[in-house]
Amino acid sequence: MLNISTPQRQSKKIIAFYLFKSIKGLVFYFLFVAIGTRSMGEQAWYRIALISFLTIMSLGSPVIRYIYFTFHLESDELIIQKGLIQKERKAIPLERIQSINITQNVVQRILGIVSLEVDTAGSKAKELEIPGLDREFASQFKDLLQERKEEIIEVFNVEETKSTIVENDVESSIIESTDTTANTSKKETTYKNPKDNIETPILKLGLRDLLKVGITQNHFKSGGLAIWVVFGSWYNIKEILEEYFGDWLEQYSFENVISGTSIGLAVAAIIAFLIFSVIISLLLAINKYWDFSMVKKGDDLEIKMGLFNKKEIKIPLSKVQILEFHSNPLRKLLGFKTAQIFQAQSTNNKLSHVSIPACTVAHQRVLQHILFKQPVEETEIELHCNPWSHARLRLYVLSVFFIPSIGAAIYFEQYLAIIPLLLLMTLLIYTAFMYGKKSKIIMDVDFVVFKKGWLFPKTIISPIFKTQAVEKWRSVFLKGRREAHFKLHTAAGTRGLRYCKESQLSILINSINNLVISSKNKWM
C-alpha cells in the first residue's frame, strides 16, 4: 500500500517534461532573434543578452519546479503545494472528488510518465493536475484516492443514519443501540470489501470500427480544420520563406494562380479537398479512439482511448446527467450512432462530455441500462413542435442574405443567377421544415427524451429527477400563435425544443416539475 501522508515529489522524469515545454516556448524567441539580429545591427547585443537570460531562466526553472511541487494526503484532504516565489497551496476534501482521470500526451509517453487529473464538480476550485507520475504509481494513487473517498462517504452515511435514529426513537433505546451496532458492523464489512470491483466490459473498438467511425465523421469540419491549419501556418512561415526564397516564389503569386484557373482545375480542387477531408477525419478518428475500451467497474465507468495522447477517464455513474445519441446519414447506413455522456459540469471543465463512437443498437441499450437502470417505457406525454414555425424562422434568417443577393442579381441583369439562389433557399427552408416535423419530446415516468433533427438526428435522454429547473420561453410574436419554447435545465447544461403548443407545453412542464418535487432520488 502507498504511503503518501508526507509531502511527495513527482517522478524525476518530470524535469525532462518541463524542459521540453520551456524549449518549445524558447523556439519562438530564437526565431525572433534570428530574424531580428539581421536587421538590427549594433543594438542586437542587447537582445542577445536578454534572450540568453531568458534561456538560462527557462532551463533552470524545471528543476525548481520539480523541487517545489509536492503533494500529500492530510486528514482526508489531498494537498498540493507548488511554487518558489509565488507559493500556492491547494487542498481538496476527498469526498468532493468527482472523477480521477489519467492522461498521457506524446512527450509524456516517450518519458513514460502520466498526469493525474482530479476533478471536483460544483466547487469553484479549478481541477488539480499532477503532470508527472510513474504509470504504476499513478494507478495505485488513483485507486487509493478512490478507496479513501468511498470510506469517507460511507462513514458520513453511517453517522447520518445514526443521528436520525437518535432523533426519531428516543424512547426505544434498545432498538437504537442494536441499530447502531448493526450499522457499525456494516461499516466494518465495507471497510473489508471496498465495493464490488467487478469489471464488466461494455465496448471495445477494433481497427475496422475505427475506420467506420472515421469515414462517417463530419467531413466538412475536418476539411475546414485542414484549410485553417494550412492558411494559419502559411502566414506564419510566409515571411521567413520570402526572405530566403523570394525570387522563386514570385512566379507563384496570387494573380498568376487565379488567372491560370479553369473550371476543370476548380473541380479537381474540390475533389482533392473532399479526399483530403476524408483522410484527415480518418486519421483524427484513429488517433483519438485508438484502442478504445469501455468498462464498468463497480459504480464507475472507465474509458480508455488514444494513440498519441492517451486518456483514461473515470465517470461515477451517479454523476451522469444526460445521455445523447447522435447520428448522420452515413452512420445510419452502417447502423450505429455516437453516444455522448454528459457529466455535471464544474467551472471550465473540458471533460464535461465523453463521446463513445460506434454504438450499435445493442450497445445503446446496454449503455442506457447501465447508466439509468430503467428503459424508457411507454410514453405518457408526446409533444410535437410546429414545423411551419421552424420553416418561417429559417425564411426570415435566410432572407437577410438572399434578398440583397437576388437584388444584386437583378441589378446586374444576371437573371440566371436567381434560379440557383431560389433553389438553395427552398432547400434550406425545407430542411428546417423537416427538422421541425421530425422533432418531438417524449416523456414517461422516469425520463424526458428529446428526438431532434432530420438529417442529423439526435436523441437526448435525461432522467427526470436530474432536472434542475423547467422553463417556458416565448417572444411577443409567438404569443399570438400560442407557441412557446421549452427549456430543461440540468447540471450538464440546458436542452430544449422550440415552437411547441403552449397549452400542451404547460401540461409537460407541470408534470415534470411535480415529478421532480415528489422524487426522493439525489440528483448527484
Place this chain on the structure above:
Amino acid sequence: MTNDQILAAGLPKIEAAYFQKHPKRFLNKKLIATLLIFVPSLSGVIIPFFTVNEHPWVWKTTGCIWLVTLIVTVFLAYKGYFVRGYVLREQDITYKKGWLFHSQITVPFNRIQHTEINHGPVDRMFKLCQLDIFTAGGSSSDLSISGLDPEDAAKLKEYISGKLSHYA
C-alpha cells in the same frame, strides 16, 4: 404528522396559482433608472447641435435615435412590469418576466443550492432589493427576482432556506 404519498399527477398546476406582483415603486425605479442612463447620452445630441453647424442632419439623426430608443426602453420597462411576478408554492418557486421576451421558470426547492439578497444604491433609494436563487444548472437556470420589498425578500429567503434544510 401526516406523510401521505404525493402523486405527481395529483399536484396542482402552475397556471392555477396566483402570481405575486412586485411593489409599485419597482416600476418607478425602473423608469427613473432608464432616464438616468439616457440623460448623459443626451450629450451625444447636444454637442453636435452646438459644434457641427454646417451639417444639421447630424444632431437631427442622433436626436431621433435617442428619442426612439428612449421611448422603446420606457415602453418595454412599463410593459415588463405588468407581466413580472412570482409564485411561491409549498415545494417550488416560479418566476415570470419579460414582455418582449417572456420566460417563466420553475425551480423546485430540492434543487436550490443557495440564496442571496443583493441591493445596489438605486435599489436602496427605493427600498427594494434583489433575491438571487442559485441552482446547480449553471447560470442559465439561476433565478434573480429583482425589485422585492426587503422585508418580503428576507421572509422569502427564510422560507426557502427552511425548505432547503429539509433536503440537505
